Amino acid sequence: MRITVTVNGREYESEVEPRTLLVYYLREHLELKGAHVGCDTTNCGACTVLLNGKPVKSCTVLAVQANGQQVMTVEGLEQDGVLHPVQQSFWEEHGLQCGYCTPGMLMSAYSLLEKKQDLTEEEIRKGISGNICRCTGYVNIVKAIQSAGRQMAEKKQLEQNQSEVIGSGN
Amino acid sequence: MFPSTFDYFAPKTVEETIGLLQRFGYDGKILAGGQSLLPMMKLRVAMPAALIDINHVDDLHGWKEEDGYLRIGALTRHADLEKESALIERYPLLSKTAEWIADPQVRNRGTICGSLVHADPGSDWGAAMIAMRAEVEVVGPSGVKRVPIDEFFVDTFTTSLDMDEIASAVLLPAPVGKVGARYMKLERKAGDFAIIGVAANVIKAYDGTILDAGFGLCACGDIPLRAEQAEQYLIGRQLDDETIEQASRLAQQSARPATDLRGTAEYKLDLLRVFIKRALQEIAAELK
Ligand SMILES: Cc1cc2nc3c(=O)[nH]c(=O)nc-3n(C[C@H](O)[C@H](O)[C@@H](O)COP(=O)(O)OP(=O)(O)OC[C@H]3O[C@@H](n4cnc5c(N)ncnc54)[C@H](O)[C@@H]3O)c2cc1C
Numbered sequence A: 001m002r003i004t005v006t007v008n009g010r011e012y013e014s015e016v017e018p019r020t021l022l023v024y025y026l027r028e029h030l031e032l033k034g035a036h037v038g039c040d041t042t043n044c045g046a047c048t049v050l051l052n053g054k055p056v057k058s059c060t061v062l063a064v065q066a067n068g069q070q071v072m073t074v075e076g077l078e079q080d081g082v083l084h085p086v087q088q089s090f091w092e093e094h095g096l097q098c099g100y101c102t103p104g105m106l107m108s109a110y111s112l113l114e115k116k117q118d119l120t121e122e123e124i125r126k127g128i129s130g131n132i133c134r135c136t137g138y139v140n141i142v143k144a145i146q147s148a149g150r151q152m153a154e155k156k157q158l159e160q161n162q163s164e165v166i167g168s169g170n
Numbered sequence B: 001m002f003p004s005t006f007d008y009f010a011p012k013t014v015e016e017t018i019g020l021l022q023r024f025g026y027d028g029k030i031l032a033g034g035q036s037l038l039p040m041m042k043l044r045v046a047m048p049a050a051l052i053d054i055n056h057v058d059d060l061h062g063w064k065e066e067d068g069y070l071r072i073g074a075l076t077r078h079a080d081l082e083k084e085s086a087l088i089e090r091y092p093l094l095s096k097t098a099e100w101i102a103d104p105q106v107r108n109r110g111t112i113c114g115s116l117v118h119a120d121p122g123s124d125w126g127a128a129m130i131a132m133r134a135e136v137e138v139v140g141p142s143g144v145k146r147v148p149i150d151e152f153f154v155d156t157f158t159t160s161l162d163m164d165e166i167a168s169a170v171l172l173p174a175p176v177g178k179v180g181a182r183y184m185k186l187e188r189k190a191g192d193f194a195i196i197g198v199a200a201n202v203i204k205a206y207d208g209t210i211l212d213a214g215f216g217l218c219a220c221g222d223i224p225l226r227a228e229q230a231e232q233y234l235i236g237r238q239l240d241d242e243t244i245e246q247a248s249r250l251a252q253q254s255a256r257p258a259t260d261l262r263g264t265a266e267y268k269l270d271l272l273r274v275f276i277k278r279a280l281q282e283i284a285a286e287l288k
């Protein structure tokens, strides 16, 4: 079946078998190896990507179901060589060891922080409950997400101040 | 792992969907959120020859209130009801149950109707819909009908749906009076199926007596169950320490949990009593 999917803002057209899972479509057809496969049971969340802005487990969505839809993968976080605050914070706070769960964690964290930046520990833990990390435990991951939230809030504030300064200059 | 091969169809109307179901019979399967069906297909427990993806049928999306009912369309996802403030006052059990289903990613895809049709005895929505006295709207070749939730569940993974029928919505009777609800669940790990789950939905008249009490039990038998004796006992009474204690004991009589890796039957029965008691205590305080 012929499908057209917009991934990280770029449109791709491909021929896929209906049984192709979205995660394999991304990894093998589009060569976007960010999303990982860590289980066969829809439990681990390593394959998490955003489908029309919402986190989903891409091992449990058919590629044909993404036809005409928008997908964002971990490759879409970094912009013009600058890491997204959530990536920067995972690095600074050591929110990973082997890194296998990290792409999925980053996508869940990104989606949480898009909605709200000052998250409580409980909100973060609930928000990433569909992502399993076998290495670090979740302490540094939670710290990283909190730190990313602070950075995003500061950036937002800065942008707001700037637009006010520009506004008052008129 | 990959599912085995199948033909994929994306019908745009309910009629077209039913036509495809008639054409494929037991070889055709409806695909809603895919959060139960696709894992089973990946493990090759299920190998349907045709998948009928209903996500493009516009009529099945969204929920609305109409003549005495809340109509929740077949494609309403768990996450759609999780934080829906418009429904919290009259249908508090919806958000209280939704937040217990699986994890955020699964809730973004999985549908409430899909969960009911899958008919897992551990389905949290099964218990909640029993507590709210829901009906399932079913469409088949001969038209539309409403099936009370108690008749919808037939056996483990089996509903009363015929092979050429689709569950188009779930209908909740609009409550008259003040509503209080709780979903209580014990799980082994975050996002897991219940060791035991209890849905309680209480409607109170303005004189303080109970107009209706609904109790659904999850993981307590072959299908989601109703704690009928406890319900009957509470109707017309006040919620106080004594009636709460009595109701929580009566609820145990409807449950037939199995001893398994998640715990012994005795343990689960006791948990059930504690959950009903706590739920009713919290509801009583809230509705005071
Ligand atoms: C990791 C994980 C954790 C989970 N945890 C929980 C949990 O805690 N509690 C819980 O209750 N469930 C849980 N589930 C199960 C799952 O969330 C539900 O069963 C539900 O989301 C299925 O709905 P769906 O729309 O994805 O159905 P699908 O997977 O698309 O379909 C399920 C079945 O129903 C049929 N079907 C679907 N919709 C219709 C319709 N409208 N008419 C007729 N037939 C239909 C399909 O043909 C199929 O047989 C979990 C699942 C996963 C993967």
Ligand code: FES
Binding pocket: A036, A037, A038, A039, A040, A041, A042, A043, A044, A045, A046, A047, A048, A057, A058, A059, A060
């Ligand atoms: S690979 Fe998708 S949830 Fe584990």
Ligand code: FES
Binding pocket: A095, A096, A097, A098, A099, A100, A101, A102, A132, A133, A134, A135, A136
């Ligand atoms: S860092 Fe290794 S699984 Fe999370």
